Structures are given as structure tokens and as C-alpha cells.
Amino acid sequence: MSVGIRHDDLRRRNRAMVISAVRRAGQPSRTEIAATTGLSHSTISAISADLIQEGILTESKASEPTALKRGRPQIGLALNPEAAAVLTVVLSLNFLSVAVIDYAGQVVAEEQQRLDTLVMPRDELIGECVAIVRRRLQDPDLDIGSVARIAMGIQGITDSNARAMLWSPITPLTDIPFADILEKEFGISATMENDCNMMAVALQWRDPERYRDDFIAILLSHGIGMGLVLKGALFTGTHSSGGEFGHMIHRPGGALCRCGRRGCVEAYAGNYAIWRSAMRMSEDAEPVDVGDADMRALAAKARERDGPEREAYRRAGEALGFGLGSLFALIDPAPVAMVGVSAAAFDLIEPALREAIAQTAGGQHSESISFDTEPNELPLIREGCAMRALTFVDQEIFAPGGLARAGKHVA
Amino acid sequence: MSVGIRHDDLRRRNRAMVISAVRRAGQPSRTEIAATTGLSHSTISAISADLIQEGILTESKASEPTALKRGRPQIGLALNPEAAAVLTVVLSLNFLSVAVIDYAGQVVAEEQQRLDTLVMPRDELIGECVAIVRRRLQDPDLDIGSVARIAMGIQGITDSNARAMLWSPITPLTDIPFADILEKEFGISATMENDCNMMAVALQWRDPERYRDDFIAILLSHGIGMGLVLKGALFTGTHSSGGEFGHMIHRPGGALCRCGRRGCVEAYAGNYAIWRSAMRMSEDAEPVDVGDADMRALAAKARERDGPEREAYRRAGEALGFGLGSLFALIDPAPVAMVGVSAAAFDLIEPALREAIAQTAGGQHSESISFDTEPNELPLIREGCAMRALTFVDQEIFAPGGLARAGKHVA
DNA sequence: AGGCTTTTTTTCGAGCCTCAAAAAAATAGT
DNA sequence: ACTATTTTTTTGAGGCTCGAAAAAAAGCCT
Known part of the structure; x- marks a missing residue:
């Protein structure tokens, strides 16, 4: 059943809240964040100092257009693009597409491929997916260690835990646990999402x-x-x-x-x-x-x-x-x-x-x-997968629950 | 958008959690509550001491059947029936039914009445509902001040804020804001719920x-x-x-x-x-x-x-x-x-x-x-309304948010 | 230029809350 | 009567957030 709130959860949740506010708003100042989250300025200040020091956020004075305002100028906070990266895999009818996206949400690399999904045997289909991901991960421009999450999207029915494809119109195969396969292969946590759900997620961010x-x-x-x-x-x-x-x-x-x-x-x-x-x-x-x-x-x-x-x-x-x-x-x-x-x-x-x-x-x-x-559904699906993966990183990796708060006191 | 967690919310939520654990489990000991909520023993102890002192919970050594166990015997915690009361109103085809329920969930009074809902004019239908509630509230056995909530259930469509009946098969009338009417009439906060939703709530508690x-x-x-x-x-x-x-x-x-x-x-x-x-x-x-x-x-x-x-x-x-x-x-x-x-x-x-x-x-x-x-749907609907009202009292009145924490330090 | 105003950000002390460990309480077994 | 066992309460420490005040960083005005 639902569980009590531990004292240490508090900081965790508020960290996640700040990150989420930055991701949503673009380059909000601390004051803006305080307003949208309802937390006090001092709390926001403390949390953002932590996040900057940990390399998750960066200060960017880029808010030049506000030059007309009096008072101390706001300092915009932005996501540090190098804080992490995610990888999206979109599998649709006869088409496979992979993209690497930085922490700020920009596409840094992509690759696409045609393949006959309707007739491919199980091993081959899985093999192609793994291979294209491997090629992207081996890109010398990419720090493989920074890839924190893989989000795969597929046309068809997936399980509610986002682990496996259960059934899909693009292949006669059923019950392929893509998330587990990718996790095992690359040691990076992965999910398997339904394409239309990702479209919806993307629309939510786009507009x-x-x-x-x-x-x-x-x-x-x-x-x-x-x-x-x-x-x-x-x-x-x-x-x-x-x-x-x-x-x-x-x-x-x-x-x-x-x-x-x-x-x-x-x-x-x-x-x-x-x-x-x-x-x-x-x-x-x-x-x-x-x-x-x-x-x-x-x-x-x-x-x-x-x-x-x-x-x-x-x-x-x-x-x-x-x-x-x-x-x-x-x-x-x-x-x-x-x-x-x-x-x-x-x-x-x-x-x-x-x-x-x-x-x-x-x-x-x-x-x-x-x-x-x-x-055009493909860009939407990819965008949705990317945001899914990024918000996971925001919440589960950069605002981790309970333990694993090491390396916090030293720079 | 979703709002940060304030420090004082913490106690509020954990209070609500403890009350909810007691309501669900019957007569749990502090240790049991600690186990189900995941909070520490000391926290549970502090919160339950507060709740007992405020007259919301009572200690009841009634856990006799555990006589076979070693160690200090557990002290069961129970809801104090006199802490509050709620009133349910169920309006269905040609039938109106009201019940008063104590804080522990026991029916302490009820009244039922036939009426021709299909042909009654608006004023009359509202009037009958108000009148039957007034009769119950004026019962000399009842401390009217203890009635903390009215939950009304009706066959038909209600609005998602549980304020009004929008449309119902039992009357040609539409858009009757029963919750507002009852609140205004009796000064007790009220809701207007859909009958089938209340059936579902009741089933959740029953089994x-x-x-x-x-x-x-x-x-x-x-x-x-x-x-x-x-x-x-x-x-x-x-x-x-x-x-x-x-x-x-x-x-x-x-x-x-x-x-x-x-x-x-x-x-x-x-x-x-x-x-x-x-x-x-x-x-x-x-x-x-x-x-x-x-x-x-x-x-x-x-x-x-x-x-x-x-x-x-x-x-x-x-x-x-x-x-x-x-x-x-x-x-x-x-x-x-x-x-x-x-x-x-x-x-x-x-x-x-x-x-x-x-x-x-x-x-x-x-x-x-x-x-x-x-x-038989009627008992279910009433039970659902009762639980809805009681859990509201649990959460909003006995674990109030932010302000209104008066009369806490003195017995 | 220099002082004043405005706005943002940081600092600091106070107040709570939770936790872990120890102490106290209550009972069964020997 | 004494010990072992289990539950409950107490206590001290640590952390978190808040509010107020201070500091910082501009623009405005004379």
C-alpha cells in the first residue's frame, strides 16, 4: 500500500522538482522556480547550488532580452547538455531509427535503416536492433559512459512496465523483451514503450x-x-x-x-x-x-x-x-x-x-x-521516447531515492 | 503544475497515513503501523500520541487473542467513534435514504422515505432532501457539531469535483448543485457523488x-x-x-x-x-x-x-x-x-x-x-458514501494542510 | 559620478521532523 | 523470583525548509 514519506525523500523530491522546472521552462531564474514550485527562495538556492556543483545544471546569463528591467538581473538556469545522454530506438514497419540525445534534449547523432520487419525471424530482428545501437554507442564522438538510458518505441502492444513488446502489427513475432535484451547487452537501463503513448508525451512537451x-x-x-x-x-x-x-x-x-x-x-x-x-x-x-x-x-x-x-x-x-x-x-x-x-x-x-x-x-x-x-508520426515518437528517457534521468538518476548519494560533499 | 513539498506537509501527510492505516486495519498496534507505513517506530509513537491526545484515536487493549505471545503485549489503536460523525444521503429512483455514521464507521441513525422523483418539481425535490437531512441533524441524540461531512450519492452523472448532479435518469431536472445547497443550508462541507463510483469505493473497503x-x-x-x-x-x-x-x-x-x-x-x-x-x-x-x-x-x-x-x-x-x-x-x-x-x-x-x-x-x-x-445496490452506495466522507475527515480535517492547526497544545 | 532604488540571490538562525539507539514497560517461561 | 522477549517510549543527533536579513548586481536619478 502507499507508504509514508521519509524525511530524506523530501530533498529528493524537491531536487526532482527543480530539475523538472528547468526542463519545462527553458532558462528559468531561481526566483521563477521558487514561484512555480511554491518552495522558498532559500531552498531553491540551496538545491540549485548543489545541482550546479554536481554538473547537472549550468548558469547561463543568456537572458539578455530582459535588459530593460531594473534590479539585479536574473541568472538563467539551464540543463547542462553534457550531464548525460540518452538513446532512442524507434522500430516501425520496415524501418528502424536510432538517435543519441544530449541532456538538454538536442539530437547529437542519428542513424536510420530499412528492414523487412514482417518476415524477419526473431534472432535477426533482435540482432539488427542491437547492432544499430552498438554502432551508435561506439561512435568515438560519444562518451559511452554518459548514456544513462535507452528508450525504445514500437508500434504495438507493450506491457505496462515498459519492458517488453507483447504483440505488434509489424511482425508476426510476439513477446520480445526488448528492454531486458538491451539492458543485458549494454548495461544501460532501458524501456520499451508504445509508439502512440510516446506521441502523446511528445505533444505534451511540444505544445x-x-x-x-x-x-x-x-x-x-x-x-x-x-x-x-x-x-x-x-x-x-x-x-x-x-x-x-x-x-x-x-x-x-x-x-x-x-x-x-x-x-x-x-x-x-x-x-x-x-x-x-x-x-x-x-x-x-x-x-x-x-x-x-x-x-x-x-x-x-x-x-x-x-x-x-x-x-x-x-x-x-x-x-x-x-x-x-x-x-x-x-x-x-x-x-x-x-x-x-x-x-x-x-x-x-x-x-x-x-x-x-x-x-x-x-x-x-x-x-x-x-x-x-x-x-508525420516518426519525429513525434522519437521525441516522446527522448523526453521519456530524459525525465527518467532527471528523476531517478539525478534525484536518486534513499541511498546512493555518494560523492556529494567533495567537488 | 505540481508543487514542491513543504516541510510542514510532511507531518500532515504522515498523520493522514497513520489514521488511514488504523481505519484500514481495524486495531493495529504501533508496531504494525510502523511496518505498513515504512515509518520509524518513534515517528509512529509521536504521531499516535498526538492523535490520542486530540481524541481522534483511542487505545484499546482489546487485542486479547494474542495472549499466547511473549513480550510486552501490543496495544491496539482504534478510531474514536466520537471524534466525528458523517451523514450520507442516497437519492435513487423514488427513494431517499439518509444515515448518520460515527467516526468508526458504525451507523448510528437512519431514515428512509419514498418519493416520486420522476415528477417532482425542482424546489420540492431539493426541499425533501434538505428536510430529511435537517430531521436527522436535529435528533437530540446527535451532537450536531460533530457532523463533519455530508456525502450524497445519486444515480446519474455528477461533475468531476463532486459538487453537482448534472443529469440523472431519476428526474427530468438537470444541473442541481446539491453539494452547494447542503453546504449553504447546514454549514457542513458536502459532496455529490455518482452512485456507481460509491459502489466501487464500498467494494474496495468490503473486500x-x-x-x-x-x-x-x-x-x-x-x-x-x-x-x-x-x-x-x-x-x-x-x-x-x-x-x-x-x-x-x-x-x-x-x-x-x-x-x-x-x-x-x-x-x-x-x-x-x-x-x-x-x-x-x-x-x-x-x-x-x-x-x-x-x-x-x-x-x-x-x-x-x-x-x-x-x-x-x-x-x-x-x-x-x-x-x-x-x-x-x-x-x-x-x-x-x-x-x-x-x-x-x-x-x-x-x-x-x-x-x-x-x-x-x-x-x-x-x-x-x-x-x-x-x-442489492443501496447498502453498497451508502457504504461508499460513508467511507468517502470518513476518509475526507481523516485527511482534510484531522490532518489539515498548512494553517488551522489550532487547539493542539492544550488538552 | 555617486548615491538611491529595485530586484535577485545568498546567508544564517530557528523550528520541526524523522531516525537510530537506548531505556522502560509488560509479560511468558524457567 | 529471575531472565528472555517483545513492544513502546524517550532522547539526542542530524537534516531539511522557512523567514528575515544581508549581500550582490544591476538601472535610475540628480
């Missing part, structure tokens, strides 16, 4: 005005995925990454889904479903993977004339609308970000989607629900 | 073994409601009480629901829906309220022979199953408690329900999902 406490990120691609932030925190299932919006039931016993079941939202709104419908194929037809270029061509044709293509997007909108309606019955309406190649065709989807939502419990405020679109 | 971190309470009655506990905490919507399982969409454009929309789960599984189907009425027929006795008779007939009655329950099970399937896609499967008059007919519902779930994403572990039934 905290709009995406703060409650919002939904939906991936419209080969499959339909969702990342959900409720009350400021990422929502996950009890055992898995959860939030499998694409596999909510739209029509019981309906169209065949890639997951093998029938009537899922994805079976109407996934790329393959739109394609299948546009080509007047049976709803029972085996799902096929459609390239992004083909999807863009399909959308163009749908815009051009009323026909089966337009009808396919209409049906997709309907499925998404009723799905969102059911979701909104549970969590109340929230802003939605549509991400992925079919988000670029959202103009074709939106009318039917709104019409469907209006028929559901969430529909009371149908007009007020706002949709954003972002056609 | 913490089974209902702890993740479970679902579903009310099968006139309407279909849900209380959801995820990761140990009650799940609510972003603006409303949320969790409107009954208004997830089962069949787009399907049967007419009491909420005015079509195809909701409730439009197939609510009492009126089962009745409508069993009577071979149209799916567009206006929902009617069916008495509990009629429903029990219907269930008996359905058990007796295969006919439209049995088919009606089958359809209800199907709707519930697909609804749960969609829910499980989002949160992963969890144990379910079925509550309410139709829970007594769960034997008729279960086969179709399981069959439906097996066709959904949650169905992978279809067999392992366990269902409990509890035909």
Missing part, C-alpha cells in the same frame, strides 16, 4: 498550452493506435500499454480486422481497411499493407470525385466517430490530435466523424471538440 | 483482497452504470463523473436509449430494454420503468422456458459483452462486480456475455475474467 491535462493522440496509419493523457498523466492499461482504441468494437461481427477479430474500429479506419473498401473488396478480405504513396493517391482520388474512395473515407470517419463517442462516454470529450499518413486525409474523414460523434454521448459538445492533424 | 487495484463495478438496473477503479484509485471523467459504460455505443443507430440516443449498451441491457425486448415491443418504443418485482418475475419466466424473455437476456448479455470488450481494449481485463436487480439474473446473461467478450480484444483471457454478483 503544453494545448496538450496539457487531457487529450488524445490517435495514429491513423496501417493500424489505429491511441495515446491518452488524462489529468496530466499518461494513461496505460493495467497489464499492457492499453488504450487500444483501434480494437474497440465498432460493429459486432463486422469487418475482418488485422488482429483476427471482427468489427474493430481499425477494420474500418486502418489504411488497409480504407484501401479494401475503396477497391470494393470484401470486408472479409485479408488485410494488406498499403504504402504511404498509395494512400496519398487514394486520398487525392477521393477528393477528386464522389466514388468508392470517398465512401471508404466516409466509413472510416464513421467508425472513428462512434469509437470516439464510446471513449468520450468513459472519459468525457477532450482535444484530439490525429497523426499519421491518413491524418493528411482528415478533411475526407472529418464530416462523417463529426456526424457519428453527434449521435453519441460525447456528442453534446460535438462542435467544441477540436482536431489537430500531423501527418 | 480489499478481491477489489483492490483494478476492478469494475457495474450496476444492472433501470440504467447501466459503472464505477471503475484503476491502479487503486477511482477513475472519473475529466469534467464529469465519467465512466458512462451504459452509453458506450453497442450498435450504431440501434435501439432507442433512455438518454435519447440510439444503440447505447443500456438500450439493450437496461431493465427497460430487457422488458421491451421480452414483450416483443419495438426497439423504438419509449423506455418505461419496470419494478424490481416485475424484473424478478421476468427472470423466473426466462429460466422456465426458452422464449422471448430468455432471448431478451441473451441480447442484454451480448451488449454487455461487446461493451466490456471495448472497455477491456482500453484498460485490459479486470474483475467485475455485477450489482443491482438484474445481477440476480446474471445466470441468464452470462453465457451470451462471455461469448461476446470472446470475440473482442479482451477475449484472449475470457475465461479468466471473474464476475461477482450482488443484487
Whole structure:
């Protein structure tokens, strides 16, 4: 059960708080930090002195634009880029991408690679992932010791502890404990995250005005995925990454889904479903993977004339609308970000989607629900992984709990 | 954003922790509390000395059954029943019920009343609620000053701050700020809670073994409601009480629901829906309220022979199953408690329900999902309200934050 | 230029809180 | 009656945060 607060936890938490305030605000002064955290100036001063002395933060007088103000000028505090580094690995359909990111969040190196995820045997898939990470870590420009965390993101279902991929549409393989594999291989703590959850994390950092406490990120691609932030925190299932919006039931016993079941939202709104419908194929037809270029061509044709293509997007909108309606019955309406190649065709989807939502419990405020679109999911996923890894370093390594507070008194 | 931890918060939180440990465990000794909270013996000793001196806890040597143990016998700590009292108000269809509960959780007085909620005008409904509370508060046996909190529970949608009823099936009225009304009338802080959420809270206290971190309470009655506990905490919507399982969409454009929309789960599984189907009425027929006795008779007939009655329950099970399937896609499967008059007919519902779930994403572990039934919802709702109010007193009144720590040094 | 004002940051003493260890209390066994 | 065992209380030390005051670092004004 929940445990009492130990006296030494106090400092730990407040350290984490200060780091987090700096990461969020860019270059806040001590006074700003005191204001946002509610702690006293003296506490902030003491903690930031520690953090600077430990090389985690740096003072940067860069706040020049405030030259017009009277009084002692504020000293901006910034994250020391060299304090640590993290590594992100994003595995998606036929594509593997790795990046090294410094503690301040800047990409310092990256590498990408095509590979046939759908047909690769287990050992080979794991081998390629390990190999690309190894290449990046052996880069002579990189101090390998500074890499404090690896965050891997994958399209598919992961477990709720962010250790393993349980199931993924990009490979027939299941239950690959990537986090354990990478940890064992490189001795660096690692996580395995769901791609859509990382998209949501990235949106929260990119545009905290709009995406703060409650919002939904939906991936419209080969499959339909969702990342959900409720009350400021990422929502996950009890055992898995959860939030499998694409596999909510739209029509019981309906169209065949890639997951093998029938009537899922994805079976109407996934790329393959739109394609299948546009080509007047049976709803029972085996799902096929459609390239992004083909999807863009399909959308163009749908815009051009009323026909089966337009009808396919209409049906997709309907499925998404009723799905969102059911979701909104549970969590109340929230802003939605549509991400992925079919988000670029959202103009074709939106009318039917709104019409469907209006028929559901969430529909009371149908007009007020706002949709954003972002056609490119990969940068978002990587950014989310990076922030995930960095905030872990902030909290678990630079504000460690209980023991391991060595080397603190001497410079 | 989240705020730093002040030094004085520490004591406050640990006080709350100790009280909570006592409420949960019954009569724990100081040593037991130290073990469960992770705090040191001396801290527990100091805090419990305070609490005893303030009259919140009492020492009770009642732990006789441990007579066989060596060493200094443990002194059990218990909640002082006279430390405070709370009042619960449960408003359901045509029924109003009030109870006074002492700080230890025992009911000390109660009163119930029939009333025609469906046709009462606004003033009258509010008036009756205020009047019954006033009668209880004026009871000469009750020290009115000790009543620290009123928790009201209602069937319907409440706002997420637990202040107002937004919409309810038991009355055509909407947006009644019951919490504010009661607070203003009696000067006692009050909340307005959703009935199913309170059922879930009650289950958590009644059977913490089974209902702890993740479970679902579903009310099968006139309407279909849900209380959801995820990761140990009650799940609510972003603006409303949320969790409107009954208004997830089962069949787009399907049967007419009491909420005015079509195809909701409730439009197939609510009492009126089962009745409508069993009577071979149209799916567009206006929902009617069916008495509990009629429903029990219907269930008996359905058990007796295969006919439209049995088919009606089958359809209800199907709707519930697909609804749960969609829910499980989002949160992963969890144990379910079925509550309410139709829970007594769960034997008729279960086969179709399981069959439906097996066709959904949650169905992978279809067999392992366990269902409990509890035909009587009212005691659960009251118990939930009581615990809600008591834990509020524990945390906000007996472990107050920041200021208001007067009258502490003198007995 | 020099003094004054304003704002930020640091320093210092006081007050709490928790912890660990020792002491005290209460009981069972010998 | 005495010892062993276990629980509870007491005590002293160390740490943390806070508020107030001092120090620092500018700009403003005469």
C-alpha cells in the first residue's frame, strides 16, 4: 500500500522538482522556480547550488532580452547538455531509427535503416536492433559512459512496465523483451514503450498550452493506435500499454480486422481497411499493407470525385466517430490530435466523424471538440521516447531515492 | 503544475497515513503501523500520541487473542467513534435514504422515505432532501457539531469535483448543485457523488483482497452504470463523473436509449430494454420503468422456458459483452462486480456475455475474467458514501494542510 | 559620478521532523 | 523470583525548509 514519506525523500523530491522546472521552462531564474514550485527562495538556492556543483545544471546569463528591467538581473538556469545522454530506438514497419540525445534534449547523432520487419525471424530482428545501437554507442564522438538510458518505441502492444513488446502489427513475432535484451547487452537501463503513448508525451512537451491535462493522440496509419493523457498523466492499461482504441468494437461481427477479430474500429479506419473498401473488396478480405504513396493517391482520388474512395473515407470517419463517442462516454470529450499518413486525409474523414460523434454521448459538445492533424508520426515518437528517457534521468538518476548519494560533499 | 513539498506537509501527510492505516486495519498496534507505513517506530509513537491526545484515536487493549505471545503485549489503536460523525444521503429512483455514521464507521441513525422523483418539481425535490437531512441533524441524540461531512450519492452523472448532479435518469431536472445547497443550508462541507463510483469505493473497503487495484463495478438496473477503479484509485471523467459504460455505443443507430440516443449498451441491457425486448415491443418504443418485482418475475419466466424473455437476456448479455470488450481494449481485463436487480439474473446473461467478450480484444483471457454478483445496490452506495466522507475527515480535517492547526497544545 | 532604488540571490538562525539507539514497560517461561 | 522477549517510549543527533536579513548586481536619478 502507499507508504509514508521519509524525511530524506523530501530533498529528493524537491531536487526532482527543480530539475523538472528547468526542463519545462527553458532558462528559468531561481526566483521563477521558487514561484512555480511554491518552495522558498532559500531552498531553491540551496538545491540549485548543489545541482550546479554536481554538473547537472549550468548558469547561463543568456537572458539578455530582459535588459530593460531594473534590479539585479536574473541568472538563467539551464540543463547542462553534457550531464548525460540518452538513446532512442524507434522500430516501425520496415524501418528502424536510432538517435543519441544530449541532456538538454538536442539530437547529437542519428542513424536510420530499412528492414523487412514482417518476415524477419526473431534472432535477426533482435540482432539488427542491437547492432544499430552498438554502432551508435561506439561512435568515438560519444562518451559511452554518459548514456544513462535507452528508450525504445514500437508500434504495438507493450506491457505496462515498459519492458517488453507483447504483440505488434509489424511482425508476426510476439513477446520480445526488448528492454531486458538491451539492458543485458549494454548495461544501460532501458524501456520499451508504445509508439502512440510516446506521441502523446511528445505533444505534451511540444505544445503544453494545448496538450496539457487531457487529450488524445490517435495514429491513423496501417493500424489505429491511441495515446491518452488524462489529468496530466499518461494513461496505460493495467497489464499492457492499453488504450487500444483501434480494437474497440465498432460493429459486432463486422469487418475482418488485422488482429483476427471482427468489427474493430481499425477494420474500418486502418489504411488497409480504407484501401479494401475503396477497391470494393470484401470486408472479409485479408488485410494488406498499403504504402504511404498509395494512400496519398487514394486520398487525392477521393477528393477528386464522389466514388468508392470517398465512401471508404466516409466509413472510416464513421467508425472513428462512434469509437470516439464510446471513449468520450468513459472519459468525457477532450482535444484530439490525429497523426499519421491518413491524418493528411482528415478533411475526407472529418464530416462523417463529426456526424457519428453527434449521435453519441460525447456528442453534446460535438462542435467544441477540436482536431489537430500531423501527418508525420516518426519525429513525434522519437521525441516522446527522448523526453521519456530524459525525465527518467532527471528523476531517478539525478534525484536518486534513499541511498546512493555518494560523492556529494567533495567537488 | 505540481508543487514542491513543504516541510510542514510532511507531518500532515504522515498523520493522514497513520489514521488511514488504523481505519484500514481495524486495531493495529504501533508496531504494525510502523511496518505498513515504512515509518520509524518513534515517528509512529509521536504521531499516535498526538492523535490520542486530540481524541481522534483511542487505545484499546482489546487485542486479547494474542495472549499466547511473549513480550510486552501490543496495544491496539482504534478510531474514536466520537471524534466525528458523517451523514450520507442516497437519492435513487423514488427513494431517499439518509444515515448518520460515527467516526468508526458504525451507523448510528437512519431514515428512509419514498418519493416520486420522476415528477417532482425542482424546489420540492431539493426541499425533501434538505428536510430529511435537517430531521436527522436535529435528533437530540446527535451532537450536531460533530457532523463533519455530508456525502450524497445519486444515480446519474455528477461533475468531476463532486459538487453537482448534472443529469440523472431519476428526474427530468438537470444541473442541481446539491453539494452547494447542503453546504449553504447546514454549514457542513458536502459532496455529490455518482452512485456507481460509491459502489466501487464500498467494494474496495468490503473486500480489499478481491477489489483492490483494478476492478469494475457495474450496476444492472433501470440504467447501466459503472464505477471503475484503476491502479487503486477511482477513475472519473475529466469534467464529469465519467465512466458512462451504459452509453458506450453497442450498435450504431440501434435501439432507442433512455438518454435519447440510439444503440447505447443500456438500450439493450437496461431493465427497460430487457422488458421491451421480452414483450416483443419495438426497439423504438419509449423506455418505461419496470419494478424490481416485475424484473424478478421476468427472470423466473426466462429460466422456465426458452422464449422471448430468455432471448431478451441473451441480447442484454451480448451488449454487455461487446461493451466490456471495448472497455477491456482500453484498460485490459479486470474483475467485475455485477450489482443491482438484474445481477440476480446474471445466470441468464452470462453465457451470451462471455461469448461476446470472446470475440473482442479482451477475449484472449475470457475465461479468466471473474464476475461477482450482488443484487442489492443501496447498502453498497451508502457504504461508499460513508467511507468517502470518513476518509475526507481523516485527511482534510484531522490532518489539515498548512494553517488551522489550532487547539493542539492544550488538552 | 555617486548615491538611491529595485530586484535577485545568498546567508544564517530557528523550528520541526524523522531516525537510530537506548531505556522502560509488560509479560511468558524457567 | 529471575531472565528472555517483545513492544513502546524517550532522547539526542542530524537534516531539511522557512523567514528575515544581508549581500550582490544591476538601472535610475540628480
